[in-house]
Amino acid sequence: MTTSYFLTAVLIVYCMKDIPSRAISAVVPKLLAATVVFITYKWKHQTLIFILLGTISYMMLLHLF
Secondary structure (H helix, E strand, O other): OHHHHHHHHHHHHHHHOOOOOOOHHHHHHHHHHHHHHHHHHHHHOOHHHHHHHHHHHHHHHHHHO
16 A cells, blocks of 8 residues: 555656746646546556556647647
8 A cells, every 4th residue: 555655656756856947838737647646546546547547648738738
């Protein structure tokens, strides 16, 4: 159980480490993908599902913004 919390924290910190303070187009996809990860984890509590949905949503949002 604690491994999934640790893995989630590491993934979120890794994804958010390069957010520039001025470029809103770089911030929006990362924050929306992090929100998808958070909601998916609270909904299903399945590590693989929230990693996959977070990755897929981030890649889709990169192409939109």
